[in-house]
Amino acid sequence: MQRLEAFxxxxxxxxxxxxxxxxxxxxxxxTFALLMLAAAxxxxxxxxxxxxxLNQQPEQLWPxxxxxxxxxxxAGLGTELVRxxxxxxxxxxxxxxxxxxxxxxxxxxxxxxxxxxxxxRYLRGELTLDADLAACVEMVHELPPARDRFFLPEAERDRWxxxxxxxxxxxxxxxxxxxxxxxxxxxxxxxxLARQQERALVCADxxxxxxxxxxxxxxxxLVRREALFQDADICLTGWEALTTPLDAASDxxxxxxxxxxxxxxLSRELSIGLDGHIGPVTVIVDGSATPAPTLPGIAAIDYAxxxxxxxxxxxxWRFVLPRHLRQTDLDLDGLAATYRLTPGQIHDAxxxxxxxxxxxxxxxxxxxxxxxxxxxxxxxxxxxxxVERTWGFEDLVLPPDVLLQIEEFVHRHHYRDQVLQGWGMxxxxxxxLGLSALxxxxxxxxxxxxASVTAGALGLDLYQVDLSRVVSRYIGETEKNLxxxxxxxxxxxxxLLFDEADALFAKRTEVKSSNDRYANMEVNYLxxxxxxxxxxxxxxxxxxxxxxxxxxxxxxxxxxxxTPTRTERERLWRSMLQSGExxxxxxxxxxxxxxxxxxxGHIRNAVLRAAFLAAARKRKVDQQLLELAARLEMRSQGMLxxxxxxxDER
Numbered sequence: 001m002q003r004l005e006a007f008x009x010x011x012x013x014x015x016x017x018x019x020x021x022x023x024x025x026x027x028x029x030x031t032f033a034l035l036m037l038a039a040a041x042x043x044x045x046x047x048x049x050x051x052x053x054l055n056q057q058p059e060q061l062w063p064x065x066x067x068x069x070x071x072x073x074x075a076g077l078g079t080e081l082v083r084x085x086x087x088x089x090x091x092x093x094x095x096x097x098x099x100x101x102x103x104x105x106x107x108x109x110x111x112x113x114x115x116x117x118x119x120x121r122y123l124r125g126e127l128t129l130d131a132d133l134a135a136c137v138e139m140v141h142e143l144p145p146a147r148d149r150f151f152l153p154e155a156e157r158d159r160w161x162x163x164x165x166x167x168x169x170x171x172x173x174x175x176x177x178x179x180x181x182x183x184x185x186x187x188x189x190x191x192x193l194a195r196q197q198e199r200a201l202v203c204a205d206x207x208x209x210x211x212x213x214x215x216x217x218x219x220x221x222l223v224r225r226e227a228l229f230q231d232a233d234i235c236l237t238g239w240e241a242l243t244t245p246l247d248a249a250s251d252x253x254x255x256x257x258x259x260x261x262x263x264x265x266l267s268r269e270l271s272i273g274l275d276g277h278i279g280p281v282t283v284i285v286d287g288s289a290t291p292a293p294t295l296p297g298i299a300a301i302d303y304a305x306x307x308x309x310x311x312x313x314x315x316x317w318r319f320v321l322p323r324h325l326r327q328t329d330l331d332l333d334g335l336a337a338t339y340r341l342t343p344g345q346i347h348d349a350x351x352x353x354x355x356x357x358x359x360x361x362x363x364x365x366x367x368x369x370x371x372x373x374x375x376x377x378x379x380x381x382x383x384x385x386x387v388e389r390t391w392g393f394e395d396l397v398l399p400p401d402v403l404l405q406i407e408e409f410v411h412r413h414h415y416r417d418q419v420l421q422g423w424g425m426x427x428x429x430x431x432x433l434g435l436s437a438l439x440x441x442x443x444x445x446x447x448x449x450x451a452s453v454t455a456g457a458l459g460l461d462l463y464q465v466d467l468s469r470v471v472s473r474y475i476g477e478t479e480k481n482l483x484x485x486x487x488x489x490x491x492x493x494x495x496l497l498f499d500e501a502d503a504l505f506a507k508r509t510e511v512k513s514s515n516d517r518y519a520n521m522e523v524n525y526l527x528x529x530x531x532x533x534x535x536x537x538x539x540x541x542x543x544x545x546x547x548x549x550x551x552x553x554x555x556x557x558x559x560x561x562x563t564p565t566r567t568e569r570e571r572l573w574r575s576m577l578q579s580g581e582x583x584x585x586x587x588x589x590x591x592x593x594x595x596x597x598x599x600x601g602h603i604r605n606a607v608l609r610a611a612f613l614a615a616a617r618k619r620k621v622d623q624q625l626l627e628l629a630a631r632l633e634m635r636s637q638g639m640l641x642x643x644x645x646x647x648d649e650r
Contacts, residue, residue, distance in 0.1 A: 017123050024228045025090050030072070034084050037068050038097050038113055042120055062112040065099070069109075093276075094225040095119075122229050133222055136208035139230060140191055140201040147347055150185075150192055151316045156306035160189075163303055164196055167280040174280045175300040177292040181491045183344025184305050190235040190282040200232035207238040216266075220273025235282045240290045242266055267294040289483065307490075307534060308343060310336055310417035316343060320350045327362045337417055338459050339372055339493055340534060348375045380488045383470060383481060384463040387497065389456045391449060397564065397571045397600060398446060405559045406450055409437055410457045412556060413536060435536045438501070438552065440544030441561030444601025447540040450561070451497050460495040460536060467504065479525040486533050494535070501539035502546045530554060564600060569593035572600050576607045577621070583614065585622025592623075596630040606633040 018039060022032045041048035041061060048061035055067060063071075065085070084091060091097050096119050100112040115123070118130050129137055142148070152160055167174050176193070178186040187203060194201045204223045206216065213219035227234050243263045270293050274281060283293060283300075292300040308316065313336040321332065341349070352371030353363045380386075396403060413435055420426040439447040448464075455462035470481045482504075489496050498504060504526060527550055530537065541547055544560070552558060564572060570593035577584060598606065607621075609629035614621045 017125065021228070024231070025094065025096070027090060031084050031089070031091060033072060034068060035091065035096060035115075037063055037071060039115055039120070039123060042115065042123070062114060064110045064113055066109040068113065093221055094228070095222065096225075118225075127230060129226065132212055133226065136205050136212050136219070137223060137226065138203045139226075139232070140187075140203060141230075143191070146320060149316070149319050150188060151308065151312040151319070151343070153306040153309040153312045155309060159303070159306075163301065164193065166301065167193055168196065170197070170279045173274060173277045173295070173298060175293060175295060175298055176280055176282045177285055177300050177302045178282055179285045179288060179290075179302065179304045181286060181342065181487065183342035183348075184307065185343045186282075186284045186305060187235060187237075188343070189303075189305055190233070190284070193280055193282065194233040197233075200230055201235055202227045202230065202232045203235045203237065205238045206236055207241050210242070216269040217273035220270070224274070224277055233280055233282070234277075235284065237284045239266075239283050239293065240285050240287060243290065263291055264294070271295045287483075287487070289480065307340060310421055313341070313346070316346055320347060321363060325354075325360070325363055327364055330363065330365050330368065335368070335372075337414060340490070341372070341493070342491075345372070345375055376492050380463050380485065380492050380494055383485050383488075384465045384496070387448075387452055387455075387462040387464050389452050389462065391453050392456065393453055395575065396446065396450060396453060397568050397575060398450070399562065399565075399568070402559060402561060405557060406454060409435070409454060409557050409559075413458050434531070434533045434556075436530060436533075436555050437538050437557040437559060438544060438547060438555050439538060439540045439559050439561060440547075441542070442563055442599060443542055444599030444603075445561035445563060446600045447561050448497070448499060449600075451495075451538045451540065454538065455495045455536075458495065458536065460493060462497055463489065463492075463494045464497040464499055467498075467500075471504075482526065483529060486529050486535075489535050489537075490533070496535065496537040498537065498539045501541050502543060527551065527554065563597070566593045569596070569598065569603065572603045573607075573626075576604055582611065583620040585620035587621075587623050587626065592626060592630070595627070596634070598630060598633065602633050602637060603630075606630045609633065 018036060021027070021035075027035065041051060041063070051063050051067065052061050054070070055064070083089070085097075085099070086092065095116045097113060098116050100114055102112055103110075118133075121128070127139075128134075129139065163176070167176065176190075178189060180186055187201075190203075191201045202223060204220075209219035209223070210216045213222070223234060226232070243266055244259065274295070285292075288304070292302060314333055317332040317336055321330075326332070349368060349371040350363065352375055353368040355361050393403075393407075396406075398406075416435070420429070439450060441447060452462055465485060470485065471478050485496070488494075527548075530551070531554060539547070539551075539555075544558070570589050573587075573589045573592050577587070596603075596606075606626065606629040609632060610621050610625040613625050613629065619625075
């Protein structure tokens, strides 16, 4: 080695990164010497002249395999250099050097042997990525100060410390699958794992790597090279998109086999690309059902970060919105209680509410609420439709005890943190923050309207689930669709409404056929998913007795909506005829309530019928038209009606 250094002269200080790479890439003496010889002309032109002298060709200023073989033999490092350039060796695996087949007439042994351009730039102290790699990879050394604090929910602290301890032993490849919706802080946790070992993070998109380089294992080796260059851990995104393409997600009965085959192939490619890697590799996945990569001999650690609890959310709000950036009426505690946001959503909401031209102006409450609404992205519209709210509590005509229970439901949402966390009730009754209720009663008694009013009081968007898009004849598809709805509802901070819930939440039956077994499986899945749902859900049913008993036990409240009394019917008639533009004649509201035992929904239909009849006949809405409309409505509902002559009709 001394003879080699004497030949090269004093090693310049700019080559120090090369010495660092010897440790990071685990290069033996011969491999390291070859790398130094290949790098030398880029840092000292005189060495290129010496190579030309040894090549006996003035224009051949580069080293070749044959020349370096002679140099290393004279330096006392005799070895077969072809072995060092084996594709499985570190020099070729990580593309540290490359043989430039520039001269077709020369054998490979005399072709120029040069450093890879990225390797050369690194040795010159440049940390920027190659252009093609930069399209797929992001280097994270540090975060902006406004996003650099890490607030961990209380329920996750023990699990998180356990994960840190498991990945701290860096003697093998460790795959960590981080699951959860966008904005939950999965990549932030990957960065924290790296920071525990004072390392940076290389984030690579698997789909972009494959599209850019064609061969995923080769692309992953470049990512690993970059991680070694920059002393960083690796984080991979896009696994879910690669393993669940659109054609494999269709209703084709063979889609399960397609997914399994695709998953196995991509797992093999991942295994080849990561072969020999030491340390943690985090894989970010959105869905709870996407299988982790299957690498031989490696059991992936499946980790789902916990959502922000009330305390962590309040601390994060106060961090991103210090006191001088808040209007005096800005209630951060109220925002934390009303909106169950991810850390990413909180940061984005603050960014959206701040004036970019005057960032030091205090944030207005209304602007922040608008930014929260605008920033909540979701795909609930694919399986549910948004219910527009036009009513308030003053529009409900219900018995006092029913109104009291609806108000209790609203209070449970507003004060759940105070009762469960602040007063310590979570230790005895559990920390589950989900809220659910069954509204049961005859048709037209105001169940759906009350759900809409409840959503308005909670400040949440209401989405009614479209069962025709949820229930599937294919095994497992209904559960997958329901899982998607619950996941998206949590992401959207929306309240779910399952109208006529008997279709999904009916009692399980004795298994007499495969249909019974799969129907029961759907109910079992719903039971589990409802227990873990952290949002608000309301079920409505005309036949509450048909709801599975296990569901009934898990519901926060069960509210019965009775048929309205005569007094309530009179109030309903009056409230629905209050429009100032509606031309009204003489109306005896007490007589309408006495004569027609209709629920609120049917009274609404009768009022609309009377209005259209009045418009067609160019007259006012009066007692006669309302009586006629009520009679027609009862007939359409299959009720017994006594006509003017006193005969019973069907």
